[in-house]
Amino acid sequence: MADPLFTPEIRLMLEERDAAGLRAFCEDLHPATMAEVLDGFSAGQIWDILDHAETTNQAAIFEYLPQAMQLELLSFDRPQAAALVGKMSHDDRAGLLRRVPDDVRERLLKGLDDAERKDIVALEEYGEDTVGAIMTTDFAGLAQGLTAEEAIEQLRQQAPERETIYYNYVLDEPVQKPGGRTVRKLLGIVSLRDLILAKKDARIRDLMRDEVVAVRAGDPVQKAAQVLAKYDFVAMPVLDSDGNMLGIITHDDVIDVIQEEATEDLQRQAGVGRIEGNYLEASFLQVWLGRVKWLAILFMLQMITVNVMAWEEEKIRAFAALVACLPLVMSVGGNAGSQAATLVVRALSLEQIRPGEWRRVLGREVLMGLALAGTLGVLALFRTYFLTPSSLVPDGSILFKLTLVLGAAVVAICLWGTLLGAMLPLAIHRCGGDPALVSSPAIATLSDVTGIIIYANIAMLVFRG
């Protein structure tokens, strides 16, 4: 989006201390574009650039900067730092303050007013992957007795501080709770569109929608993301367990959650533990831990193949050709199995398969496994009969038997891998576990162990017979 010429232009302005030019940049560009342009400047330079903008503009640009840069900027003891943090949307701010060092945190909190400080402390009580942690508390609340005209006037006054004034929450009278906290029950929702379309003297209580879809502050963010995506909402209210209004979550946070979840699913499918943040920015130690954990587990599981080979090797070792074909035959189970596992895990996570439907999945995958195995079996017969290197097969009768073994083993292992890949996630899901534990490498490892047994025993049957 950003013009590649902006960066050298700003560098020149910084050198020439061109205050008017820098201010114009900060004011004319969309804050997200400006944040992109600032990528590549140091924290000190960014402060020098931001200094020329108004606080509101500074805050808007600050919000779009990468979190690593925000943290670096806050480590500078600038008087306006607290103001920038004060103007951030409440959810992003909570995420940021979780990561600043204690001394910086103290300094920033001191610079904020009392209400903001309380709000920050309240949001910090929720766990990092809960709705409470990504909700924002700057929603617009209305009393049910107002008229449409009064409500619009109130929103006009509230607008500068609210994340959205398009979806407004009708709240009951405040109730004092033990401990001094006041709470207000959510009664309904009224959109600005409803208010604009209504007669001026219509009452909110008659305009509001009282069948409200809401989430709880303690719910996992993934659940909220699913609900919001399903209903196509822009924002959704967050309640405590008594139905009191706590905040709202908005579509932009949900898009972020969906992106992160997709990344996590992909990494888990490849047998990578949870890694936070960008590929190049994540800490080496954390990435190493996320990767070595699964590599070591898979390696130890795969060690079983040495024992299996110790039992079974006699059955194939007599013929060099049988040993030579082992890697080919084994690979079929892993490939077919990781396809099936991925499809089933994703369908479970999108709730496309319901708990009672495992028989339908089994039926489908048996047919699919047969269809896939048939195709690969034909390829195996062809390849073995016509293309086996002559050094491996001294005579025609051995070639014939080898072809038979390969065809039968590829069919059996492909079918077995497919069923393993499809059924294992369902079984884990049924036992209350997380089906995404069934990664592609895990399926490959399991089907390797069984694949050797299947192959060696088919070979023994054919070559003895």
Add this chain to the structure above:
Amino acid sequence: MADPLFTPEIRLMLEERDAAGLRAFCEDLHPATMAEVLDGFSAGQIWDILDHAETTNQAAIFEYLPQAMQLELLSFDRPQAAALVGKMSHDDRAGLLRRVPDDVRERLLKGLDDAERKDIVALEEYGEDTVGAIMTTDFAGLAQGLTAEEAIEQLRQQAPERETIYYNYVLDEPVQKPGGRTVRKLLGIVSLRDLILAKKDARIRDLMRDEVVAVRAGDPVQKAAQVLAKYDFVAMPVLDSDGNMLGIITHDDVIDVIQEEATEDLQRQAGVGRIEGNYLEASFLQVWLGRVKWLAILFMLQMITVNVMAWEEEKIRAFAALVACLPLVMSVGGNAGSQAATLVVRALSLEQIRPGEWRRVLGREVLMGLALAGTLGVLALFRTYFLTPSSLVPDGSILFKLTLVLGAAVVAICLWGTLLGAMLPLAIHRCGGDPALVSSPAIATLSDVTGIIIYANIAMLVFRG
């Protein structure tokens, strides 16, 4: 969300022909909830239920039904079918009409008015994965000369037919194009919030934001999704190549695109070709094609291992223990490689790695590969020395050599697999190809071929030496 008791209640009402009860259900529940409740009823029953609601309600519920059910409902020759399609949001409608049989399509188009019919034909010109295909043309346009008060009054009148009146598009005077089409240039954007906050007699041209972030109708939807997610927009204008306003895309369509893309990425990572729709709903033939294509390609690639084994087998065949450890050693490269490939492919698709940064990735993965290989190497030494079945190692000097071979081979293959997994996607990306072609099974296959060579030659060196 939906109460599980709703379904039996509706069944009872259908049997008892309780028109008032069915109408109340259709009117009181959120259309998305009602659509969920209807899951499990036949198309005929759903028509019987919808018959009791008003057309607006019918249309809202209809929009939330799964596309397969929508298609089934439209196959009934009901007079109100065209009206329901007429009230759908324009983007969903275009997607649906692409899939109905020609005779149903003709019947529906006949029931629509002229403007709607033109709009449908216009949207169909765009390819299925372009912005044009998911945009909606029912946006709110304003002339720049209006005052804030006049604009609000105009929006009030337009509201019932518009997807959103919160983001409004300021358009230039219409210009007649050759061929009879009129077009209007996009001049700026003004939000309803801006209009409400402004003085009543302020002019739109002074209120509007003229630095507009827009996408082109021919852009891929993925690009639009990225831009919208980056700027946290609720809606974004779609322009033709001359800057004329064509439509808008909205956050809910983008969430769908992001979900679909994540599913596609996961499937590709597991070596599954594109599959449209739900796991259990997709056609057997399509799923078979998507899976067998890659299985066959991988199987044929893996056939190279037979030739490699034919050359290299002599080097390990003398000792049963070396053959028995082959599957273990080979698996390491595939597992380490699919981790690296997945991380790099995802980072490329989220644009976390820029084109010039391949050296940084290489540096990081060399270090990471060494750190991972070191850990697995130690495990290999330990396992081989202490746990190799005694049937495989007749004497101590062989055990010592075997331990050495395993340790060295595991380190070398782990490092090699990691580099292969990290560099191959970058190389494909650099050549203009799609890095997601590098699936986990593909990396496993490639590293199997090279793994055999590495293992056999380390074995020869150690046992000859």
